[in-house]
Amino acid sequence: MKHTFYAAMMLFIVQQSIAQIVINELDCDTPGIDDKEFVELKSDTPNLSLDGYVVVFFNGSDSGADSSYMTIDLDGYQTDPNGLLLIGSDAVEPFPQLLISANVIQNGADAVAVYLGSDFDFPEGTLATQTNLIDALVYDTSDADDTELMALLGVSEQINEGSGNNTNSIQRNNDGTYTVAAPTPRALNDGSGEAFNAITISTSQTQYNEDEIITLIFTAQENVTADLEFSFSLDNSGFNSSDYAGPTTLTIPEGDIIVSIPLALIDDDLDEGDEEPLVRFTDLQWPYIPNNNFLKLRVVDNDFTMADFGTPINPTYGVVSSTQPNGYYDSLDGLADDNLKQALQDIIADPATVRAQTYNDCIDILKEADQNPENSNQVWLVYLEEGRAKLDFQTTSVNTGKWNREHTFPRSRAGYFSIEEDEIADGIDVYWETKADSLRHGNSDAHALRAVDGPENSSRGNQFYGEYNGPTGTLGGFKGDVARSVFYLAVRYNGLEIVNGFPDGIVGQFGDLATLLDWHRNDPPDDFEMNRNNVVYNWQFNRNPFIDQPELVEYIWGNMIGETWDQPLSVDESQLREIVIYPNPATDRIYIKGLEQQAEISVISLDGKILQSEKVEPNTSNINLNLQSGLYLFKVQFEDRSIVRKLIIK
Template sequence: MKKITYLIVCVLFTQILVAQDLFINELDCDTPGVDDKEFLELKSTIPNFSLDGYVVVFFNGSTSGNNSSYFLIDLDGYSTDGNGLFLIGSESVTPFPQLLISANTIQNGADAVAIYQASDVDFPDGTVATIDNLVDVLLYDTSDSDDADMIAIFSAHPNFTDIQQINEGSGNNTNSIQRLDDGSYVSTTPTPRALNENGGSGIDFNAISISTSQTQYTEGESFDIVFTAQENVVVDYQFSFTLNNYGFNTSDFTGNTTVTIPAGSNTVTTTITLVDDDIDEGDEEPLIRFVNIEEPFIPFNNFVKLRAIDNDFTVAPFGTPINPTYGVVASTQPSGYYDALDGLSDDALKQALQDIVADPTVVRTQTYADVIDILKEADQNPENSNEVWLVYLEQGMPKLDFQTTSNNVGSWNREHTFPRSRGGFYSIDDDDIANGIDAYWTTNADSLRHGNSDAHALRAVDGPENSSRGNQFYGEYNGPSGTLGGFKGDVARSVFYMAVRYNGLSIVNGFPEGNVGQFGDLQTLLEWHRNDPPDDFEMNRNNVVYNWQFNRNPFIDQPDMIEYIWGNMIGETWQQNLSVSDNVLNEVVVYPNPTKGKISFRGFDTSIEATLFSVDGRQLSTSLVEPNTYINLNVSSGMYLLKLSSEKKSIIKKIIVE
C-alpha cells in the first residue's frame, strides 16, 4: 500500500476498555526511510504469559485489499516477558524483538491488526476480516480516510462497538500508536519493549549491545567484539554467544565465546581470530548471536552479521569481458549438435535451430530461484572465484551480496536481457523455490513463461544499474558512462537466442513501444554482435548453462549464423563453421597482444588471410600471412578486430594497439 505524505497529526480516540488476557499494546506501522524499524508489541495482563493458541493477523483495508488478510504470525511456542510484553519486528528494531519478521512487512493503512484465539490454517492469505474468535483489534492509518467497511466489520463484536480508526501520523512519521491504561490510544514517541505511559512499574531491563570496529575481515585477521550493557552490572554477569552461520563454524575461528561483564562495569571485550586455512571455501558470514542471555538482561541488538573474506579464491585461465581471451575455453557441445542446420537458409534454418534449442525431449528449465545458483557459476568473476561479474558495470561483486531485501544498493540481482515486460513472461509461485539441477520442468518452443528463468538470457547485474536499465531497448540503453562496453556482444547474442528459442518473440528495427514480444533495435544488436565477438568468458557461461538446461546459445558457438537469419547473409545457404575437433583456426596464436603495432603468428602450417577492422566495422587492411611470420598494422592506438580466414572458415580476435 502506498505511503502518502501528509502533515503529522496526533489524534486521540477512546475505545472501550475490555478485560482480557492479551491485547495490542503498541504499533509502529510507518518509519522514516526504508521502513525497517516497524514493529508490533503485544501485552499480557500477567507476566510470562504463554501465547500458544494465538495468532496475529494483518488486514489490508485498501480498495484492492478488500479488508482481507495479507500477513499472519503464529504465536505458538512464544511467551511474553517479565513485564508481559512481546515485541515483533525486524532485525533493525532495538531492543531486539522476541519474534523476527522481514523489514517493511507492515502496511501503513487504513488497515487493521488483530489477535485471534485460532490456528494459522484458519487465515490463509486473502481471508476477509472476521470477528470470530477475536481477542483484540487495532484499526490504524497514516492520515488516511477512515475505512468504513473495516470499522463496520469489527464494531459488530460486542466488545468493540465503539471502535475507532487511530492515526499514527503522516507518511514517514516518527510516531507509534500506544495503548494507555484506560484503553485509549495516543500517537507518540515509540517505546518498543518498554511499558507505555502510565503502564505501571515493572522490571527495568538492561539491554546489552554488540559492536565491532568493522563489518569485514580477511582470513588470518583478529578483531574485537565489544559487549556493552546500558547500565553497570551489580554482580559478575556471564553469558555466551555464537558465531556459527551455515558453513561458518568453530573450525573457522579461535577465541572465547563465553564472557563476563565484571561487577561495577558495563562492558566486556573478547578477541576473535579467523583461521587462515588453504581451502577455497568462499567468503562466509559469521553471525554474532546471544545464546543464553536472561532477564533482566535483554539483547539491544543481535544477529550481527560480519563478512569473513576467503583469501584462497581461484583465478580462471581465461579473461574477463573487458580483458578477453579467445580459444582457451572449448565448447562442450556434443558432436554433431548443429549438423541438421547445414544446407538450410531463411525460415527453414531458423526453424531447424529452434528444433535443437527447444527440443522438449532434451531441453530443461529451472526455477527463477535456481537461476541465482546458475549465475554464481556462469557469471563467476574470472579474477576472483568468490565474486560474480556484473554485466553492465564490468566489475566483480561478492557472490554473498545477492539482493534479498527491497533495497538494491550494494547488491546484485538477476537481469533479463530481454525484459520481462517486453516479452510477456513472469514468475509464478513455484519460481520462488530453488530445487537444484536435478529438478526441472520440461519445456518447448511455446513455453514462453520459461523465458523468465532461461539462464542464457539472464545475467548478474548491479542492483541500481538494473533499475536504471529498466525495460529499455538496447540502443536506448548503452550502459553506464565510462565503461568499455565489453558486455554488448554478449547481451545481443542472448537476445538473438531468445528470438529463436521461444515462439512469440522477435527482433525488429527501431523501438517498438506497446508491442509485447517485439524487441529492438535490430541494427544496434547486429552492430554490437559484430564488434564484440564471443570470448572465453561467454563460451564458459554457455557451457555452464548447457550443463543445467541441456541447450546452448548457438550464436556463441556459431556467431556467423546471426548474419544468415538477421544480417547480411539472409537467403544464403548455411554451412557450419569448423567443428570443435578440427577448428584449426582456434589454435592460431597472435602475439604480442597488446602490441605497439607489430604482431606475429604461430600455431598453423598453411597460409591464412588476416583482415583488420576498426571496432565500428570499417575494413582497414588485408594481408596474406604465412606460418611463423609477422605483419605491421600501421594504425593508431586503440582496439581493433582481426579476422583470420582459411578455406572459407574464419575466426575473429581482438587486438589492442598501444
C-alpha cells in the same frame, strides 16, 4: 443444571484468558527503507505462553481486497516479564523476540489482528473475519478510512500513524484507546514495568580477511549491578569454531558497562568461499536483553581459485569447449529462412528435454555461470565489467553495492512474469516441463539473465540496446553476449521478435536489430560465454545456439538470409582456435602463433572503421601497431573463414 453452570463458567474463564492478548504497539512506517517496522503484543500476565495464537496482517488496498498477506504463528513463543512480545526485523532495537523480514508490514489503510488458531487457518488471500478474533487494529498513514475492513473486523476507528516516512508509532493506552507518539519497543507504553538493560554488540569494521583479528565489543545500556557472564556464537552456515580462535564466554564486571574480546581468524588453505559469521547472544537472562543481535560480518577467503580462461574484457578463445551432445545441431543442415528458425526452436524448446527452473534457482545458476574467472568467490557484473562478492546478492530494497538479476530482454517488454513458486529455490533436479509457448518461463531462463550491479540495472531499466550502451568508460565487453541472449529468446519463445528501430510499447517486440547485429559481429563469443552456456545447459538441458554456432545469426537476421545452412561449411573452430595472438593487452606490437596459410589481418575500431590492414604470410611472427589506448577488434581473414579477437592497447 450443574453441568450447564460448569460449562458456562469454563467458557467465561476461557474468554477472560483469551482477552489477555492485545496489540500494544504498531510501527507500520519508518523513515528510509522501512526496516525498523514492528508490532508488539501485550499479555495481562507476564511470561504468558502464546501457543494457539496467530498474528494476521490484512491488505486494505483495492488489489488486496481486505485479505491476509502475512500470517505469523506464535506457537513456542511467550511474553516477557512485562508481558510483551516484540515482532520485527533484525534492524529493530531492542532486538525482537520474534524475527520477520524487513519492510514487510504495509503502511495502510491496512490492519493487524490476533486470533486463536494457526497459520494454516489464514492462507494468503483470506478475507478478514471476526471468527476467533482476539484483538484487531485498523490503521493508516494519512489514508482514507477503509470502512469495509473496519466492519469485517468489528472495529469502529481507524488509527492514523502519520504521513509517509513518519517517526511515530501507534500505542494502546490502558483504557483501550490509542496514542500516536515516539516508538517504545519492548517497553510498556505508560512507562511502568520492570526496567531492562540492553546489551549492544559492535565492531570497528564489518569486513575482514583471513588471518586478521576481529575485536568484538559488548556494551550495556546501564552499569551492571553484578558480574554479568554471558556467551555468544559466531556460527553461521559453514563458518564455525574451526575458523577462529578465542573464548566465546565473557564477563562484564560489577559496576562496569563494557567488555571486549579479540578473536583471531584462522588462515587455512581451503577455498571455503567468503563467509559471514553471525555474532549473536546465546544465553542472556532478564533483565539483560540484546539491543542488537545477529550482527553479520564478512570474512574474505584468500584461497579463491582462478579459471584458465579470461574475463569478457580480457578474453580468451578456445580454452573452453562446448559440451553440446554429438549431433545436437544436425537437424539444421540443409534448411533456410523460417524452416531453419523452426528447426532451431525445435531443439532449444523441445518439451521432452528442456527444463525450466524457478526465478530463485537462477541466483544459484548465476553464481556458477557468471563466476568471475579471476576470483571464484565473485560474480562478474555485466555492464559494469568487474567482480563482486557472491554474498552481496540483493535481498532488500537497498541495491547499492549489491548485485541482482538482469533480464536482457526486459520483463515489461516481453510480457513474462513471476508466480509464487518462483520464490522457491528447489534445486537442479526439480523443474517445470516447458515448450515454445511457455513464455512465462522466459522470466527465469538463465540464458537471458545476467548478474548485474543493482544501481546499473535500475539505470538500464527497460531500454533497448542502442538506447542503452553501458556505463561511460567501460570497454563494452558485454555487447555481443547480451545481443546473443536476445537472439536466443526470440527463437526460444513464441511471441517474441526482434525488429528494426525502437518499438514504442509493443509487448513482445525488441529493438534495435541493427544494433544487436553490430554488437554480435564486433564481440564474438569467448571462453567466458562458452562456459556460461555449458553451465546453463547443465541446468536447463538446452543451449544458446548463437554461442555454439555464431554464424547462425546471419542466416536468420543478417546477411545470409535465404542461404542454406550446412554445418560442415561453417567455421572450423578447432583449427582457428589454434591461432594465438599475444600479448593482450599490447602496446606497439603483437605476435601471431599458429598461422598456417596466408591471411589478411585487420585492426578495426569498435565503430567498425578499419584502422590497419595487411596481408601476412604463414611465417610472419609479429605486426607493428600505432594505436591509441583502448579496445579494438583484431580480425584474421582467410579465403572462406575468419576469426575476430578483442585487442586491448595499453
